[in-house]
Amino acid sequence: xxxxxxxxxxxxxxxxxxxxxxxxxxxxxxxxxxxxxxxxxxxxxxxxxxxxxxxxxxxxxxxxxxxxxxxxxxxxxxxxxxxxxxxxxxxxxxxxxxxxxxxxxxxxxxxxxxxxxxxxxxxxxxxxxxxxxxxxxxxxxxxxxxxxxxxxxxxxxxxxxxxxxxxxxxxxxxxxxxxxxxxxxxxxxxxxxxxxxxxxxxxxxxxxxxxxxxxxxxxxxxxxxxxxxxxxxxxxxxxxxxxxxxxxxxxxxxxxxxxxxxxxxxxxxxxxxxxxxxxxxxxxxxxxxxxxxxxxxxxxxxxxxxxxxxxxxxxxxxxxxxxxxxxxxxxxxxxxxxxxxxxxxxxxxxxxxxxxxxxxxxxxxxxxxxxxxxxxxxxxxxxxxxxxxxxxxxxxxxxxxxxxxxxxxxxxxxxxxxxxxxxxxxxxxxxxxxxxxxxxxxxxxxxxxxxxxxxxxxxxxxxxxxxxxxxxxxxxxxxxxxxxxxxxxxxxxxxxxxxxxxxxxxxxxxxxxxxxxxxxxxxxxxxxxxxxxxxxxxxxxxxxxxxxxxxxx
Amino acid sequence: xxxxxxxxxxxxxxxxxxxxxxxxxxxxxxxxxxxxxxxxxxxxxxxxxxxxxxxxxxxxxxxxxxxxxxxxxxxxxxxxxxxxxxxxxxxxxxxxxxxxxxxxxxxxxxxxxxxxxxxxxxxxxxxxxxxxxxxxxxxxxxxxxxxxxxxxxxxxxxxxxxxxxxxxxxxxxxxxxxxxxxxxxxxxxxxxxxxxxxxxxxxxxxxx
Ligand SMILES: Nc1nc2c(ncn2[C@@H]2O[C@H](COP(=O)(O)OP(=O)(O)O)[C@@H](O)[C@H]2O)c(=O)[nH]1
Ligand SMILES: [Mg+2]
Numbered sequence: 026x027x028x029x030x031x032x033x034x035x036x037x038x039x040x041x042x043x044x045x046x047x048x049x050x051x052x053x054x055x056x057x058x059x060x061x062x063x064x065x066x067x068x069x070x071x072x073x074x075x076x077x078x079x080x081x082x083x084x085x086x087x088x089x090x091x092x093x094x095x096x097x098x099x100x101x102x103x104x105x106x107x108x109x110x111x112x113x114x115x116x117x118x119x120x121x122x123x124x125x126x127x128x129x130x131x132x133x134x135x136x137x138x139x140x141x142x143x144x145x146x147x148x149x150x151x152x153x154x155x156x157x158x159x160x161x162x163x164x165x166x167x168x169x170x171x172x173x174x175x176x177x178x179x180x181x182x183x184x185x186x187x188x189x190x191x192x193x194x195x196x197x198x199x200x201x202x203x204x205x206x207x208x209x210x211x212x213x214x215x216x217x218x219x220x221x222x223x224x225x226x227x228x229x230x231x232x233x234x235x236x237x238x239x240x241x242x243x244x245x246x247x248x249x250x251x252x253x254x255x256x257x258x259x260x261x262x263x264x265x266x267x268x269x270x271x272x273x274x275x276x277x278x279x280x281x282x283x284x285x286x287x288x289x290x291x292x293x294x295x296x297x298x299x300x301x302x303x304x305x306x307x308x309x310x311x312x313x314x315x316x317x318x319x320x321x322x323x324x325x326x327x328x329x330x331x332x333x334x335x336x337x338x339x340x341x342x343x344x345x346x347x348x349x350x351x352x353x354x355x356x357x358x359x360x361x362x363x364x365x366x367x368x369x370x371x372x373x374x375x376x377x378x379x380x381x382x383x384x385x386x387x388x389x390x391x392x393x394x395x396x397x398x399x400x401x402x403x404x405x406x407x408x409x410x411x412x413x414x415x416x417x418x419x420x421x422x423x424x425x426x427x428x429x430x431x432x433x434x435x436x437x438x439x440x441x442x443x444x445x446x447x448x449x450x451x452x453x454x455x456x457x458x459x460x461x462x463x464x465x466x467x468x469x470x471x472x473x474x475x476x477x478x479x480x481x482x483x484x485x486x487x488x489x490x491x492x493x494x495x496x497x498x499x500x501x502x503x504x505x506x507x508x509x510x511x512x513x514x515x516x517x518x519x520x521x522x523x524x525x526x527x528x529x530x531x532x533x534x535x536x537x538x539x540x541x542x543x544x545x546x547x548x549x550x551x552x553x554x555x556x557x558x559x560x561x562x563x564x565x566x567x568x569x570x571x572x573x574x575x576x577x578x
Numbered sequence: 579x580x581x582x583x584x585x586x587x588x589x590x591x592x593x594x595x596x597x598x599x600x601x602x603x604x605x606x607x608x609x610x611x612x613x614x615x616x617x618x619x620x621x622x623x624x625x626x627x628x629x630x631x632x633x634x635x636x637x638x639x640x641x642x643x644x645x646x647x648x649x650x651x652x653x654x655x656x657x658x659x660x661x662x663x664x665x666x667x668x669x670x671x672x673x674x675x676x677x678x679x680x681x682x683x684x685x686x687x688x689x690x691x692x693x694x695x696x697x698x699x700x701x702x703x704x705x706x707x708x709x710x711x712x713x714x715x716x717x718x719x720x721x722x723x724x725x726x727x728x729x730x731x732x733x734x735x736x737x738x739x740x741x742x743x744x745x746x747x748x749x750x751x752x753x754x755x756x757x758x759x760x761x762x763x764x765x766x767x768x769x770x771x772x773x774x775x776x777x778x779x780x781x782x783x784x785x786x
Contacts, residue, residue, distance in 0.1 A: 158658060159654075159657060159658070160588055160657045160658020160659070161588065161638070161640075161657075161658070162586055162588060162638070162658065163586065172584065172586060172627070172634075172636040173625070173636075175586060175623070175625040175636050175638035176623040176624065176625045176638065178638070179621070179623035179638055179640060180623060182654065183621050183654065183655070185654075186652075186654030186655075187654075189654070190652050190653070190654060255691070256658075256691065257657055257658035258588060258658035258659060258660050259658075260585065260586055262584075
């Protein structure tokens with residue numbers, strides 16, 4: 026095992042953030058800076074009443090845009106004054122209502138259990154996710170057949186309701202020796218993760234929140250709420266058919282990519298000039314298209330560029346949903362698509378309309394043009410072709426392909442070799458102000474390919490040890506450090522842990538978060554020196570690694 | 579769409595303690611009852627797949643825990659039910675008289691959209707016993723007076739009419755669902771969005 030938590034002597038020292046800007050920081054950001062844990066911090070501390078109002082109608086950004094571009098002649102007044110989720114954290118900590126039940130262990134000798142729960146497709150999974158309606162009807166199960174889990178869903182609904190109605194409290198989690206169940210009630214849905222992994226309760230809540238947002242992204246929150254207001258017995262699977270696949274992918278994606286853990290977005294490393302050209306091509310082409318809100322180019326779950334309407338930025342979690350959509354939709358590869366997309370953080374009440382297409386057959390970059398205009402397919406299709414031509418002429422497609430194919434000559438392909446600090450095995454760095462992420466061993470496209478193969482299979486708990494750790498394994502090891510650093514009561518600034526397996530340093534400042542794995546038994550001074558060199562390298566390469574501009578139309 | 583063929587129904591069984599609710603469920607699902615969750619959450623669940631007009635229907639049957647009148651789940655238990663089965667014991671007139679209040683209780687707690695047409699089914703159970711005290715006629719009359727609720731005489735013990743009763747329950751609940759579907763309460767995603775926009779514009783008009 027790479028690390029056991031027992032031998033973690035956490036050293037906490039004061040940090041002195043450097044005076045100049047940290048690597049990757051710039052004055053304008055295309056993304057909302059986030060603390061990935063802020064959301065569940067507020068989720069976890071909200072009381073029952075707060076929860077009930079938190080999903081009330083927010084003002085609509087989309088109608089705001091529509092009115093600004095003159096789509097509607099008079100300015101829109103939202104019907105209800107906004108109870109913005111962001112402002113919600115101010116009202117937190119009112120009550121620490123925590124029903125953390127501990128197992129009383131079913132000593133009922135009722136041996137006749139539901140057989141299906143013991144079937145091979147369900148037992149021995151590392152993590153289950155169940156989604157059900159507040160009537161107790163199954164909507165989604167990561168494994169198995171949710172119809173056959175109707176009994177289990179009834180039990181879940183009853184558990185949640187008993188705590189709610191009898192104790193006026195919220196059921197957050199149930200822990201047993203080797204397993205925890207985490208519950209999240211969101212609007213008309215109940216989401217549950219049952220996990221044997223070492224992920225913390227908050228990390229699991231984050232994943233459930235994402236799963237919820239994925240559903241909102243397909244339906245909008247307005248529609249989701251309306252459906253269940255009208256018919257509480259509604260079988261939501263009927264509206265979500267096809268979206269199940271999106272949730273499947275998202276759950277795997279979240280386990281593999283640290284971007285979720287850190288609430289940050291990976292960028293495709295590109296020469297500064299190439300990225301500038303791409304951005305320019307989009308800007309000049311789309312300048313005149315009034316209704317365009319975002320133009321986003323991405324490849325392999327990495328952001329290439331994002332051009333936006335003035336005033337509007339995107340939340341990393343919305344970008345993650347777009348990555349996931351593109352990643353899990355084969356059909357985008359074969360045809361230009363026109364699809365409604367709700368970005369829950371941006372505006373959960375309505376759809377944006379997206380023109381989605383791959384740039385060309387020989388380049389796996391995908392372009393999303395998101396507008397508030399319902400019938401803009403043809404102008405956007407036109408724009409796409411113009412952009413593609415420009416990119417080809419300016420050799421940008423080659424630059425993108427080089428980065429995607431991890432051309433050996435690029436410094437970012439094999440950063441550790443390039444930096445020349447042999448004792449560093451792995452690192453991940455998040456620039457907080459821009460919510461962007463860079464890791465030493467970015468998940469390659471082929472590794473992500475097995476998403477599809479693993480669909481509904483795999484996920485079993487593995488006993489075997491791996492010889493060479495991958496990005497995913499390192500990230501798994503960082504999880505608990507990440508939890509301590511984001512712990513709301515006693516957050517750590519710097520954690521250094523050294524043992525005979527490896528040495529891990531986790532460091533958070535105002536500007537960045539850094540997680541590094543070194544060889545075993547490193548001294549602290551030595552590690553800090555190495556980190557210093559590492560930061561210098563990131564600073565030197567920042568223009569390539571990160572998106573340092575926040576272009577608008 | 580293949581998912582159109584699948585359906586899941588939430589079925590609630592109500593009636594005084596001892597009338598044979600749990601036994602009926604067991605008979606239908608063909609299982610020795612486990613009482614797995616009753617003590618902790620005041621309810622228990624059984625599921626069974628049935629085929630109705632070549633649709634696969636999963637029945638999720640909710641049973642109360644012993645102390646029927648004080649069952650702890652309250653509204654949550656009834657929320658979003660597709661069908662309600664009311665059971666009485668043909669040898670115990672009191673349990674028959676209670677039907678009225680069980681029905682009311684359900685309608686209050688579940689507050690279905692269209693209470694008059696909500697699918698109930700009444701089961702007069704234990705017809706295998708000799709000491710019958712509620713006649714079929716009396717029961718039928720009451721059912722007729724309540725908007726023609728279907729009535730079945732059953733014996734959980736001897737498996738009389740149990741299968742038929744549950745088939746009817748599934749069929750009636752499904753009929754309700756398809757009816758609602760015809761009215762198309764939820765336009766599909768894209769249309770809904772169109773409605774949203776429309777509504778925004780309306781909003782504008784009002785604001786003017
Ligand atoms: N003779 C006879 N006894 C029955 C029948 N159904 C249930 N019982 C008995 O009635 C008692 C109460 O049944 P139970 O299913 O626990 O009723 P519940 O309280 O409504 O769930 C038990 O002793 C059963 O064996 C039936 O159809 N015929
Ligand atoms: Mg019973």
